[in-house]
Amino acid sequence: MITLLHHAFCPHSRYIRLALGEYGLECELMEERVWERDEEFLALNPAGTTPVMMLDGEPPIPGADVIAEYLDETHGLERTSRRLMPATATERAEVRRLVSWFNDKFYNEVSGPLVTERVYKRFMSAEQGGGAPSTDVMRAARANLRYHLAYIGWLARTRNFLAGDRLTYADLAAAAHLSAIDYLGDVPWNEDEAAKAWYVRIKSRPSFRPLLNEWLAGLPAPAHYIDLDF
Amino acid sequence: MITLLHHAFCPHSRYIRLALGEYGLECELMEERVWERDEEFLALNPAGTTPVMMLDGEPPIPGADVIAEYLDETHGLERTSRRLMPATATERAEVRRLVSWFNDKFYNEVSGPLVTERVYKRFMSAEQGGGAPSTDVMRAARANLRYHLAYIGWLARTRNFLAGDRLTYADLAAAAHLSAIDYLGDVPWNEDEAAKAWYVRIKSRPSFRPLLNEWLAGLPAPAHYIDLDF
Numbered sequence: 519m520i521t522l523l524h525h526a527f528c529p530h531s532r533y534i535r536l537a538l539g540e541y542g543l544e545c546e547l548m549e550e551r552v553w554e555r556d557e558e559f560l561a562l563n564p565a566g567t568t569p570v571m572m573l574d575g576e577p578p579i580p581g582a583d584v585i586a587e588y589l590d591e592t593h594g595l596e597r598t599s600r601r602l603m604p605a606t607a608t609e610r611a612e613v614r615r616l617v618s619w620f621n622d623k624f625y626n627e628v629s630g631p632l633v634t635e636r637v638y639k640r641f642m643s644a645e646q647g648g649g650a651p652s653t654d655v656m657r658a659a660r661a662n663l664r665y666h667l668a669y670i671g672w673l674a675r676t677r678n679f680l681a682g683d684r685l686t687y688a689d690l691a692a693a694a695h696l697s698a699i700d701y702l703g704d705v706p707w708n709e710d711e712a713a714k715a716w717y718v719r720i721k722s723r724p725s726f727r728p729l730l731n732e733w734l735a736g737l738p739a740p741a742h743y744i745d746l747d748f
Numbered sequence: 749m750i751t752l753l754h755h756a757f758c759p760h761s762r763y764i765r766l767a768l769g770e771y772g773l774e775c776e777l778m779e780e781r782v783w784e785r786d787e788e789f790l791a792l793n794p795a796g797t798t799p800v801m802m803l804d805g806e807p808p809i810p811g812a813d814v815i816a817e818y819l820d821e822t823h824g825l826e827r828t829s830r831r832l833m834p835a836t837a838t839e840r841a842e843v844r845r846l847v848s849w850f851n852d853k854f855y856n857e858v859s860g861p862l863v864t865e866r867v868y869k870r871f872m873s874a875e876q877g878g879g880a881p882s883t884d885v886m887r888a889a890r891a892n893l894r895y896h897l898a899y900i901g902w903l904a905r906t907r908n909f910l911a912g913d914r915l916t917y918a919d920l921a922a923a924a925h926l927s928a929i930d931y932l933g934d935v936p937w938n939e940d941e942a943a944k945a946w947y948v949r950i951k952s953r954p955s956f957r958p959l960l961n962e963w964l965a966g967l968p969a970p971a972h973y974i975d976l977d978f
Contacts, residue, residue: 564899565845565853576838583813584844591837607821608806614814615795622852623795669794 520545521572523559525552526732527637527701529629530582530621531569533694537586537687539725540602541593545571553638553646582621586687602687613681616673616688620695624666629695631659636702637734660704670696671710680716693720697729703740707748722746750775751802753789755782756962757867757931759859760812760851761799763924767816767917769955770832771823775801783868783876812851816917832917843911846903846918850925857892859925861885866932867964890934900926901940910946923950927959933970937978952976 520538522545524531538545550559550568563570563580571579571588579585586602594601603610635651642648670692673680681688696717699705707714720726730744742748750768752775754761768775780789780798793800793810801809801818809815816832824831833840865881872878900922903910911918926947929935937944950956960974972978 565849577842579838579841580845581848583848584841587817587844588837588841591840607818608809610821611809611814611818612807614817615810618811618813619795 519574521548522546523548523550523562523570523572524568525549527633527698527734528552528568529625529633529695529698530567532697532729533582533621533687533691534569534571534585535728536690536694536725537589537602539728540600540685540690540723541589541597543589543593551641553642582691583617586617590687602685602690604682604684604686609682613686613688616681617691620688620691624692624695627662628659628666629699631655632699632702632704635659636737640734640737663699663704664706664709667706667710667713670716671713674712674716685720689716689720690725693717693726694729697721697726701732701734701739701743702737703743707742718747749804751778752776753778753780753792753800753802754798755779757863757928757964758782758798759855759863759925759928760797762927762959763812763851763917763921764799764801764815765958766920766924766955767819767832769958770830770915770920770953771819771827773819773823781871783872812921813847816847820917832915832920834912834914834916839912843916843918846911847921850918850921854896854922854925858889858896859929861889862929862932862934865889866967870964870967893929893934894936894939897936897940897943900946901943904942904946915950919946919950920955923947923956924959927951927956931962931964931969931973932967933973937972948977 520543522531522534522538524535524547526549535545550556550570552559552566552568555566559570560566562572562578565580567581569582569585571585573579579588590601590603594603603613635655639648639651670680677683679685679689680692696705707717721730733739750773752761752764752768754765754777756779765775780786780800782789782796782798785796790796792802792808795810797811799812799815801815803809809818820831820833824833833843865885869878869881900910907913909915909919910922926935937947951960963969
Protein backbone atom coordinates (compact mmCIF):
# COMPACT_ATOMS: atom_id res chain seq x y z
CA MET A 519 0.00 0.00 0.00
CA ILE A 520 1.44 3.35 -1.11
CA THR A 521 0.21 6.64 0.31
CA LEU A 522 1.37 9.88 -1.26
CA LEU A 523 1.19 13.10 0.72
CA HIS A 524 0.78 15.62 -2.05
CA HIS A 525 -0.98 18.70 -3.33
CA ALA A 526 -2.96 18.53 -6.57
CA PHE A 527 -1.09 21.54 -8.01
CA CYS A 528 2.35 20.82 -6.55
CA PRO A 529 4.45 20.09 -9.67
CA HIS A 530 6.78 17.75 -7.77
CA SER A 531 3.80 15.73 -6.54
CA ARG A 532 2.44 15.54 -10.07
CA TYR A 533 5.81 14.21 -11.26
CA ILE A 534 5.68 11.33 -8.77
CA ARG A 535 2.03 10.60 -9.58
CA LEU A 536 3.07 10.22 -13.24
CA ALA A 537 5.96 7.93 -12.29
CA LEU A 538 3.70 5.75 -10.12
CA GLY A 539 1.16 5.65 -12.95
CA GLU A 540 3.77 4.59 -15.50
CA TYR A 541 4.85 1.77 -13.21
CA GLY A 542 1.24 0.74 -12.65
CA LEU A 543 1.50 1.39 -8.91
CA GLU A 544 -1.68 2.54 -7.25
CA CYS A 545 -1.48 4.99 -4.44
CA GLU A 546 -3.80 6.67 -2.03
CA LEU A 547 -3.53 10.44 -2.17
CA MET A 548 -3.63 12.60 0.94
CA GLU A 549 -3.66 16.37 0.46
CA GLU A 550 -1.01 18.26 2.37
CA ARG A 551 -1.03 22.05 2.57
CA VAL A 552 2.64 22.66 3.30
CA TRP A 553 2.09 26.33 4.18
CA GLU A 554 0.17 25.22 7.29
CA ARG A 555 3.42 23.68 8.62
CA ASP A 556 1.56 20.87 10.33
CA GLU A 557 3.76 19.28 12.99
CA GLU A 558 2.87 15.70 12.12
CA PHE A 559 3.84 16.38 8.53
CA LEU A 560 7.11 18.05 9.54
CA ALA A 561 7.96 14.94 11.55
CA LEU A 562 7.65 12.93 8.32
CA ASN A 563 9.62 15.45 6.28
CA PRO A 564 11.54 18.10 8.22
CA ALA A 565 12.11 19.97 4.95
CA GLY A 566 8.35 20.62 4.90
CA THR A 567 7.87 19.90 1.20
CA THR A 568 5.60 17.64 -0.86
CA PRO A 569 5.52 14.91 -2.01
CA VAL A 570 6.23 12.36 0.70
CA MET A 571 5.72 8.68 -0.07
CA MET A 572 4.61 6.33 2.69
CA LEU A 573 5.00 2.57 2.41
CA ASP A 574 3.86 0.02 4.95
CA GLY A 575 6.66 -0.76 7.38
CA GLU A 576 9.13 1.69 5.84
CA PRO A 577 10.29 5.11 6.99
CA PRO A 578 8.76 8.01 4.99
CA ILE A 579 10.45 8.78 1.70
CA PRO A 580 10.42 12.54 1.20
CA GLY A 581 11.14 14.58 -1.89
CA ALA A 582 10.45 13.94 -5.57
CA ASP A 583 14.04 13.13 -6.54
CA VAL A 584 14.51 10.75 -3.61
CA ILE A 585 11.23 8.99 -4.39
CA ALA A 586 12.08 8.69 -8.10
CA GLU A 587 15.43 7.04 -7.36
CA TYR A 588 13.77 4.74 -4.84
CA LEU A 589 11.10 3.71 -7.35
CA ASP A 590 13.78 3.08 -9.96
CA GLU A 591 15.70 0.82 -7.59
CA THR A 592 12.66 -1.05 -6.29
CA HIS A 593 10.45 -1.19 -9.41
CA GLY A 594 12.26 0.27 -12.42
CA LEU A 595 15.17 -2.14 -12.65
CA GLU A 596 12.90 -5.16 -13.05
CA ARG A 597 10.81 -3.51 -15.78
CA THR A 598 13.70 -3.31 -18.29
CA SER A 599 11.98 -1.98 -21.43
CA ARG A 600 9.52 0.15 -19.46
CA ARG A 601 12.11 1.42 -16.97
CA LEU A 602 12.00 5.20 -16.67
CA MET A 603 15.79 5.37 -16.57
CA PRO A 604 18.12 4.43 -19.44
CA ALA A 605 20.60 1.58 -19.29
CA THR A 606 23.98 3.34 -19.06
CA ALA A 607 25.44 5.63 -16.41
CA THR A 608 26.09 8.32 -19.02
CA GLU A 609 22.50 8.29 -20.24
CA ARG A 610 21.20 8.27 -16.67
CA ALA A 611 23.34 11.36 -15.98
CA GLU A 612 21.53 13.14 -18.81
CA VAL A 613 18.14 12.13 -17.39
CA ARG A 614 19.14 13.35 -13.93
CA ARG A 615 20.49 16.61 -15.38
CA LEU A 616 17.13 17.30 -17.02
CA VAL A 617 15.09 16.19 -14.02
CA SER A 618 17.08 18.67 -11.93
CA TRP A 619 16.56 21.27 -14.66
CA PHE A 620 12.79 20.98 -14.22
CA ASN A 621 12.50 20.16 -10.53
CA ASP A 622 14.96 22.85 -9.46
CA LYS A 623 15.52 25.49 -12.14
CA PHE A 624 12.15 25.48 -13.89
CA TYR A 625 10.42 25.26 -10.52
CA ASN A 626 12.37 28.20 -9.07
CA GLU A 627 11.98 30.35 -12.17
CA VAL A 628 8.53 29.42 -13.47
CA SER A 629 6.22 26.84 -11.94
CA GLY A 630 6.96 27.57 -8.27
CA PRO A 631 6.17 31.29 -8.49
CA LEU A 632 3.10 30.79 -10.72
CA VAL A 633 1.55 28.03 -8.60
CA THR A 634 2.32 29.89 -5.38
CA GLU A 635 0.87 33.19 -6.59
CA ARG A 636 -2.18 31.79 -8.38
CA VAL A 637 -3.09 28.67 -6.40
CA TYR A 638 -1.49 28.38 -2.97
CA LYS A 639 -2.08 32.01 -2.01
CA ARG A 640 -5.85 31.44 -2.34
CA PHE A 641 -5.65 29.00 0.54
CA MET A 642 -3.16 30.86 2.71
CA SER A 643 -4.13 33.13 5.56
CA ALA A 644 -2.53 36.58 5.66
CA GLU A 645 0.00 35.30 8.23
CA GLN A 646 0.90 32.42 5.94
CA GLY A 647 1.62 34.82 3.07
CA GLY A 648 -1.78 34.69 1.38
CA GLY A 649 -3.44 37.49 -0.50
CA ALA A 650 -3.63 38.83 -4.01
CA PRO A 651 -1.10 37.40 -6.48
CA SER A 652 1.90 39.60 -7.25
CA THR A 653 1.75 40.73 -10.85
CA ASP A 654 5.51 41.41 -10.82
CA VAL A 655 6.29 37.85 -9.79
CA MET A 656 3.89 36.44 -12.39
CA ARG A 657 5.32 38.65 -15.15
CA ALA A 658 8.87 37.51 -14.37
CA ALA A 659 7.85 33.83 -14.27
CA ARG A 660 6.02 34.11 -17.60
CA ALA A 661 9.07 35.75 -19.18
CA ASN A 662 11.27 32.92 -17.88
CA LEU A 663 8.80 30.37 -19.24
CA ARG A 664 9.42 31.52 -22.79
CA TYR A 665 13.10 30.57 -22.80
CA HIS A 666 12.31 27.31 -21.02
CA LEU A 667 9.71 26.46 -23.65
CA ALA A 668 12.26 27.16 -26.38
CA TYR A 669 14.72 24.82 -24.63
CA ILE A 670 12.08 22.07 -24.43
CA GLY A 671 11.35 22.63 -28.11
CA TRP A 672 15.03 22.35 -28.95
CA LEU A 673 15.29 19.07 -27.04
CA ALA A 674 12.10 17.77 -28.67
CA ARG A 675 13.39 18.58 -32.15
CA THR A 676 16.75 16.94 -31.44
CA ARG A 677 15.54 13.77 -29.75
CA ASN A 678 12.58 11.42 -29.71
CA PHE A 679 11.99 12.09 -26.00
CA LEU A 680 13.60 14.85 -23.94
CA ALA A 681 16.57 12.80 -22.72
CA GLY A 682 16.96 10.44 -25.68
CA ASP A 683 15.18 7.65 -27.52
CA ARG A 684 12.86 6.52 -24.76
CA LEU A 685 10.39 7.92 -22.28
CA THR A 686 12.23 8.70 -19.01
CA TYR A 687 11.81 10.59 -15.79
CA ALA A 688 12.94 13.70 -17.70
CA ASP A 689 9.72 13.73 -19.75
CA LEU A 690 7.56 13.14 -16.69
CA ALA A 691 9.25 15.90 -14.68
CA ALA A 692 8.96 18.41 -17.52
CA ALA A 693 5.34 17.50 -18.25
CA ALA A 694 4.40 17.61 -14.57
CA HIS A 695 5.62 21.18 -14.13
CA LEU A 696 4.06 22.28 -17.41
CA SER A 697 0.74 20.65 -16.55
CA ALA A 698 0.38 22.60 -13.31
CA ILE A 699 0.79 25.93 -15.08
CA ASP A 700 -1.12 24.80 -18.18
CA TYR A 701 -4.16 24.51 -15.89
CA LEU A 702 -3.62 28.21 -15.20
CA GLY A 703 -3.49 28.97 -18.93
CA ASP A 704 0.06 30.26 -18.60
CA VAL A 705 1.82 28.25 -21.34
CA PRO A 706 2.18 30.03 -24.73
CA TRP A 707 2.00 26.78 -26.71
CA ASN A 708 1.79 28.55 -30.05
CA GLU A 709 5.37 29.77 -29.58
CA ASP A 710 6.90 26.34 -30.08
CA GLU A 711 5.34 23.63 -32.20
CA ALA A 712 7.89 20.96 -31.27
CA ALA A 713 7.40 21.54 -27.55
CA LYS A 714 3.66 21.38 -28.01
CA ALA A 715 3.80 18.17 -30.08
CA TRP A 716 6.01 16.52 -27.46
CA TYR A 717 3.64 17.63 -24.66
CA VAL A 718 0.57 16.28 -26.50
CA ARG A 719 2.28 12.87 -26.66
CA ILE A 720 3.04 12.82 -22.93
CA LYS A 721 -0.36 14.21 -22.02
CA SER A 722 -2.07 11.42 -23.98
CA ARG A 723 -0.57 8.70 -21.79
CA PRO A 724 -2.96 6.96 -19.38
CA SER A 725 -0.74 7.97 -16.44
CA PHE A 726 -1.65 11.59 -17.17
CA ARG A 727 -5.41 11.21 -16.92
CA PRO A 728 -5.70 11.67 -13.14
CA LEU A 729 -3.89 15.01 -13.39
CA LEU A 730 -6.31 16.26 -16.02
CA ASN A 731 -9.21 15.48 -13.69
CA GLU A 732 -7.95 17.82 -10.97
CA TRP A 733 -9.77 21.07 -10.72
CA LEU A 734 -9.81 24.08 -8.47
CA ALA A 735 -13.02 25.65 -7.21
CA GLY A 736 -13.39 29.15 -8.58
CA LEU A 737 -10.53 28.80 -11.05
CA PRO A 738 -11.63 26.72 -14.05
CA ALA A 739 -9.01 25.34 -16.42
CA PRO A 740 -8.86 26.70 -19.97
CA ALA A 741 -10.71 24.55 -22.51
CA HIS A 742 -7.51 23.07 -24.00
CA TYR A 743 -6.30 21.74 -20.60
CA ILE A 744 -8.19 18.46 -20.82
CA ASP A 745 -8.20 18.33 -24.62
CA LEU A 746 -5.73 15.62 -25.70
CA ASP A 747 -5.35 17.10 -29.17
CA PHE A 748 -5.41 20.81 -28.57
CA MET B 749 41.53 11.70 -16.82
CA ILE B 750 38.97 13.68 -14.80
CA THR B 751 38.68 17.45 -15.04
CA LEU B 752 36.46 19.30 -12.61
CA LEU B 753 35.21 22.76 -13.46
CA HIS B 754 34.76 24.24 -10.04
CA HIS B 755 35.22 27.18 -7.74
CA ALA B 756 37.32 26.82 -4.59
CA PHE B 757 34.51 28.22 -2.41
CA CYS B 758 31.55 26.68 -4.23
CA PRO B 759 30.13 24.24 -1.65
CA HIS B 760 28.81 21.88 -4.33
CA SER B 761 32.25 21.73 -5.94
CA ARG B 762 33.80 20.99 -2.54
CA TYR B 763 31.34 18.13 -2.07
CA ILE B 764 32.44 16.48 -5.31
CA ARG B 765 36.12 17.04 -4.53
CA LEU B 766 35.57 15.16 -1.26
CA ALA B 767 33.78 12.33 -3.07
CA LEU B 768 36.56 12.04 -5.66
CA GLY B 769 39.11 12.08 -2.83
CA GLU B 770 37.34 9.33 -0.92
CA TYR B 771 37.30 7.18 -4.05
CA GLY B 772 40.98 7.89 -4.67
CA LEU B 773 40.23 9.52 -8.03
CA GLU B 774 42.59 12.29 -9.04
CA CYS B 775 41.23 15.22 -10.95
CA GLU B 776 42.51 18.35 -12.56
CA LEU B 777 40.77 21.45 -11.26
CA MET B 778 39.80 24.33 -13.52
CA GLU B 779 38.34 27.42 -11.89
CA GLU B 780 35.02 28.60 -13.28
CA ARG B 781 33.52 31.94 -12.28
CA VAL B 782 29.89 31.23 -13.02
CA TRP B 783 28.85 34.88 -12.69
CA GLU B 784 30.85 35.67 -15.84
CA ARG B 785 28.39 33.45 -17.79
CA ASP B 786 31.11 32.30 -20.16
CA GLU B 787 29.54 30.89 -23.33
CA GLU B 788 31.87 27.90 -23.56
CA PHE B 789 30.93 26.97 -20.01
CA LEU B 790 27.22 27.41 -20.66
CA ALA B 791 27.55 25.03 -23.61
CA LEU B 792 28.85 22.41 -21.14
CA ASN B 793 26.18 23.15 -18.55
CA PRO B 794 23.24 25.29 -19.69
CA ALA B 795 22.19 25.65 -16.04
CA GLY B 796 25.38 27.70 -15.55
CA THR B 797 26.36 26.10 -12.23
CA THR B 798 29.46 24.42 -10.84
CA PRO B 799 30.71 21.75 -10.59
CA VAL B 800 30.89 20.10 -14.01
CA MET B 801 32.88 16.89 -14.39
CA MET B 802 34.64 16.18 -17.68
CA LEU B 803 35.79 12.68 -18.61
CA ASP B 804 37.68 11.72 -21.75
CA GLY B 805 35.27 10.71 -24.49
CA GLU B 806 32.14 11.36 -22.42
CA PRO B 807 29.63 14.21 -22.51
CA PRO B 808 30.03 16.70 -19.62
CA ILE B 809 28.40 15.63 -16.35
CA PRO B 810 26.95 18.75 -14.70
CA GLY B 811 25.69 19.25 -11.18
CA ALA B 812 26.84 17.84 -7.85
CA ASP B 813 23.94 15.39 -7.42
CA VAL B 814 24.25 14.07 -10.97
CA ILE B 815 28.01 13.63 -10.56
CA ALA B 816 27.60 11.86 -7.20
CA GLU B 817 25.14 9.33 -8.65
CA TYR B 818 27.41 8.81 -11.64
CA LEU B 819 30.43 8.20 -9.40
CA ASP B 820 28.41 5.77 -7.30
CA GLU B 821 27.39 3.80 -10.38
CA THR B 822 30.82 3.80 -12.00
CA HIS B 823 33.09 3.58 -8.93
CA GLY B 824 31.06 3.17 -5.76
CA LEU B 825 29.36 -0.14 -6.49
CA GLU B 826 32.67 -1.95 -6.90
CA ARG B 827 34.11 -0.55 -3.66
CA THR B 828 31.56 -2.32 -1.40
CA SER B 829 32.84 -1.48 2.08
CA ARG B 830 34.10 1.97 1.04
CA ARG B 831 31.08 2.81 -1.08
CA LEU B 832 29.64 6.22 -0.17
CA MET B 833 26.09 4.86 -0.47
CA PRO B 834 24.54 2.23 1.79
CA ALA B 835 23.40 -1.18 0.60
CA THR B 836 19.58 -0.93 0.70
CA ALA B 837 17.16 1.29 -1.19
CA THR B 838 15.66 2.53 2.09
CA GLU B 839 19.06 3.56 3.46
CA ARG B 840 19.99 5.18 0.17
CA ALA B 841 16.77 7.20 0.34
CA GLU B 842 17.90 8.59 3.70
CA VAL B 843 21.31 9.51 2.26
CA ARG B 844 19.67 11.24 -0.70
CA ARG B 845 17.24 13.05 1.60
CA LEU B 846 20.15 14.48 3.60
CA VAL B 847 22.26 15.28 0.54
CA SER B 848 19.31 17.28 -0.79
CA TRP B 849 18.92 18.88 2.64
CA PHE B 850 22.45 20.27 2.40
CA ASN B 851 22.80 20.82 -1.34
CA ASP B 852 19.41 22.51 -1.68
CA LYS B 853 18.03 23.70 1.64
CA PHE B 854 21.24 24.51 3.53
CA TYR B 855 22.67 26.05 0.37
CA ASN B 856 19.62 28.26 -0.21
CA GLU B 857 19.32 29.30 3.43
CA VAL B 858 22.93 29.47 4.59
CA SER B 859 25.99 28.64 2.49
CA GLY B 860 24.77 30.13 -0.80
CA PRO B 861 24.01 33.59 0.61
CA LEU B 862 27.17 33.68 2.78
CA VAL B 863 29.54 32.57 0.02
CA THR B 864 27.88 34.88 -2.50
CA GLU B 865 27.97 37.92 -0.24
CA ARG B 866 31.43 37.37 1.22
CA VAL B 867 33.37 35.66 -1.57
CA TYR B 868 31.79 35.86 -5.01
CA LYS B 869 30.82 39.53 -4.75
CA ARG B 870 34.51 40.41 -4.38
CA PHE B 871 35.11 39.15 -7.88
CA MET B 872 31.94 40.42 -9.53
CA SER B 873 31.72 43.66 -11.43
CA ALA B 874 28.89 46.03 -10.56
CA GLU B 875 26.92 44.74 -13.57
CA GLN B 876 27.39 41.17 -12.35
CA GLY B 877 25.98 42.07 -8.94
CA GLY B 878 29.25 42.76 -7.15
CA GLY B 879 29.79 45.27 -4.38
CA ALA B 880 29.64 45.39 -0.61
CA PRO B 881 28.09 42.39 1.11
CA SER B 882 24.52 42.86 2.32
CA THR B 883 24.45 42.75 6.11
CA ASP B 884 20.73 41.85 6.04
CA VAL B 885 21.37 38.80 3.90
CA MET B 886 24.30 37.72 6.08
CA ARG B 887 22.31 38.18 9.28
CA ALA B 888 19.46 36.03 7.97
CA ALA B 889 21.85 33.30 6.78
CA ARG B 890 23.64 33.22 10.15
CA ALA B 891 20.31 32.94 11.95
CA ASN B 892 19.34 30.02 9.69
CA LEU B 893 22.70 28.38 10.34
CA ARG B 894 21.93 28.00 14.04
CA TYR B 895 18.93 25.72 13.49
CA HIS B 896 20.81 23.78 10.84
CA LEU B 897 23.72 23.27 13.25
CA ALA B 898 21.28 21.99 15.87
CA TYR B 899 19.86 19.54 13.32
CA ILE B 900 23.35 18.29 12.45
CA GLY B 901 24.05 17.92 16.17
CA TRP B 902 20.84 15.92 16.63
CA LEU B 903 21.80 13.60 13.77
CA ALA B 904 25.34 13.24 15.11
CA ARG B 905 24.07 12.34 18.59
CA THR B 906 21.60 9.81 17.17
CA ARG B 907 23.85 8.08 14.66
CA ASN B 908 27.49 7.24 14.07
CA PHE B 909 27.54 9.22 10.83
CA LEU B 910 24.81 11.61 9.62
CA ALA B 911 22.82 9.05 7.62
CA GLY B 912 23.60 5.93 9.65
CA ASP B 913 26.46 3.66 10.63
CA ARG B 914 28.86 4.47 7.84
CA LEU B 915 30.38 7.44 6.10
CA THR B 916 28.19 8.39 3.14
CA TYR B 917 27.60 11.20 0.69
CA ALA B 918 25.46 12.84 3.39
CA ASP B 919 28.53 13.51 5.56
CA LEU B 920 30.52 14.81 2.61
CA ALA B 921 27.75 17.15 1.46
CA ALA B 922 27.21 18.54 4.96
CA ALA B 923 30.93 18.98 5.61
CA ALA B 924 31.49 20.59 2.21
CA HIS B 925 28.93 23.31 2.84
CA LEU B 926 30.13 23.87 6.39
CA SER B 927 33.77 24.06 5.29
CA ALA B 928 33.10 26.89 2.85
CA ILE B 929 31.51 29.04 5.54
CA ASP B 930 33.91 27.86 8.24
CA TYR B 931 36.65 29.54 6.19
CA LEU B 932 34.66 32.72 6.66
CA GLY B 933 34.48 32.18 10.43
CA ASP B 934 30.70 31.97 10.29
CA VAL B 935 30.07 28.69 12.14
CA PRO B 936 29.27 29.00 15.89
CA TRP B 937 30.86 25.65 16.75
CA ASN B 938 30.58 26.22 20.49
CA GLU B 939 26.79 25.99 20.19
CA ASP B 940 26.78 22.27 19.48
CA GLU B 941 29.44 19.88 20.75
CA ALA B 942 28.09 16.87 18.85
CA ALA B 943 28.05 18.71 15.54
CA LYS B 944 31.58 19.93 16.19
CA ALA B 945 32.88 16.46 17.14
CA TRP B 946 31.33 14.98 13.98
CA TYR B 947 32.87 17.75 11.84
CA VAL B 948 36.32 17.23 13.36
CA ARG B 949 36.13 13.56 12.33
CA ILE B 950 35.21 14.38 8.74
CA LYS B 951 37.70 17.22 8.53
CA SER B 952 40.50 14.87 9.63
CA ARG B 953 40.07 12.63 6.60
CA PRO B 954 42.79 12.84 3.94
CA SER B 955 40.15 13.75 1.33
CA PHE B 956 39.60 17.01 3.21
CA ARG B 957 43.18 18.26 3.08
CA PRO B 958 42.99 19.94 -0.34
CA LEU B 959 40.02 22.03 0.82
CA LEU B 960 41.94 23.25 3.87
CA ASN B 961 44.73 24.47 1.60
CA GLU B 962 42.46 26.82 -0.33
CA TRP B 963 42.81 30.44 0.57
CA LEU B 964 41.48 33.73 -0.60
CA ALA B 965 43.72 36.78 -1.09
CA GLY B 966 42.75 39.52 1.34
CA LEU B 967 40.44 37.31 3.37
CA PRO B 968 42.49 35.01 5.63
CA ALA B 969 40.81 32.02 7.27
CA PRO B 970 40.36 32.03 11.05
CA ALA B 971 43.09 30.10 12.91
CA HIS B 972 40.85 27.10 13.62
CA TYR B 973 40.03 26.54 9.93
CA ILE B 974 43.08 24.39 9.22
CA ASP B 975 43.39 23.08 12.79
CA LEU B 976 42.30 19.43 12.81
CA ASP B 977 41.61 19.46 16.54
CA PHE B 978 40.12 22.87 17.13
